[in-house]
Amino acid sequence: MTEPRTNLVLIDKPRPHTTVITLNRPERMNSMAFELMVPLHEAFEEVAADNDTTCVVLTGTGRGFCSGADTSGGGDPPPNIAGLTLTRIASRAMSLLADLVPAMQRMPQPVICAINGAAIGGGMCLTLGADIRLAGESAYFRAAGINNGLTATELGLSFLLPRAIGSSRAFEFMLSGRDLDAHEAAAIGLISRVVPDGELLTEALDLADQINGWSTQGTALTKRTMWAGLEISSLRAAIEMESNTQLYVRLTTQNFEEAVKARKEGRPPVFMD
Numbered sequence: 001m002t003e004p005r006t007n008l009v010l011i012d013k014p015r016p017h018t019t020v021i022t023l024n025r026p027e028r029m030n031s032m033a034f035e036l037m038v039p040l041h042e043a044f045e046e047v048a049a050d051n052d053t054t055c056v057v058l059t060g061t062g063r064g065f066c067s068g069a070d071t072s073g074g075g076d077p078p079p080n081i082a083g084l085t086l087t088r089i090a091s092r093a094m095s096l097l098a099d100l101v102p103a104m105q106r107m108p109q110p111v112i113c114a115i116n117g118a119a120i121g122g123g124m125c126l127t128l129g130a131d132i133r134l135a136g137e138s139a140y141f142r143a144a145g146i147n148n149g150l151t152a153t154e155l156g157l158s159f160l161l162p163r164a165i166g167s168s169r170a171f172e173f174m175l176s177g178r179d180l181d182a183h184e185a186a187a188i189g190l191i192s193r194v195v196p197d198g199e200l201l202t203e204a205l206d207l208a209d210q211i212n213g214w215s216t217q218g219t220a221l222t223k224r225t226m227w228a229g230l231e232i233s234s235l236r237a238a239i240e241m242e243s244n245t246q247l248y249v250r251l252t253t254q255n256f257e258e259a260v261k262a263r264k265e266g267r268p269p270v271f272m273d
Contacts, residue, residue, distance in 0.1 A: 009039040018208040019053040026062025031070035032122045041103060048107040054216045055208035058130060059114040068121025068144050101129035101156045105227050108220040110211055114204040115139045125155035131223055134204050136197035139182040147177045163230055165190050215255050215271035221245050
């Protein structure tokens with residue numbers, strides 16, 4: 001299917017149960033103009049509600065995944081601002097941008113980010129909303145707010161980046177304003193692995209196929225528990241949450257029995273949830 005509202009965000013299903021959301025503004029390296037971010041937010045909500053989609057891939061066209069703030073000064077303002085003062089327009093605009101990462105986390109499906117080229121500023125923050133990050137060899141990252149005389153902290157970066165790579169590396173990267181290439185990003189755990197640019201989408205789709213072979217309920221609750229675990233303050237609370245989630249799936253499905261039977265019969269399991 002293709003998103004009918006705009007061709008700036010494409011929604012396709014190239015393989016069963018996997019939906020690809022593509023940022024499609026390559027002439028501006030998919031920068032975060034509202035004409036692109038509004039349909040992207042809508043795409044997250046639409047795909048999240050698609051019961052046939054059990055895994056999502058997010059990527060961009062051209063030589064950049066997302067180059068962050070649109071410095072051209074062009075583009076449409078956020079919608080529904082008639083009668084608002086400048087400060088209220090600014091608040092509404094920031095609220096829309098600030099909900100992009102939480103919207104990705106709210107999606108029941110695992111989200112794989114296939115990062116091609118530049119992931120700068122808010123574009124880098126967007127990658128951290130994904131559950132899994134793969135990067136092409138051309139990919140690079142920059143927390144560009146500091147380069148622009150602002151703060152490097154935006155859209156959840158101060159929370160997510162230290163949890164991904166550790167606080168010392170996060171401080172150094174965010175304060176220096178330097179670029180981080182794909183191989184260094186893999187070495188410090190910011191991404192899962194680096195793949196050749198021409199194989200990036202195929203690798204992401206293959207990974208989605210692997211995830212889709214498991215229980216839909218199991219993967220959805222694993223995602224939810226993992227994100228919740230990043231905000232839990234104690235081991236005891238984490239174990240309590242995990243125990244309740246595990247018991248819920250164990251007692252309300254026949255998935256465990258099917259897994260045991262499939263291994264004995266030498267076949268892939270078919271989880272009916």
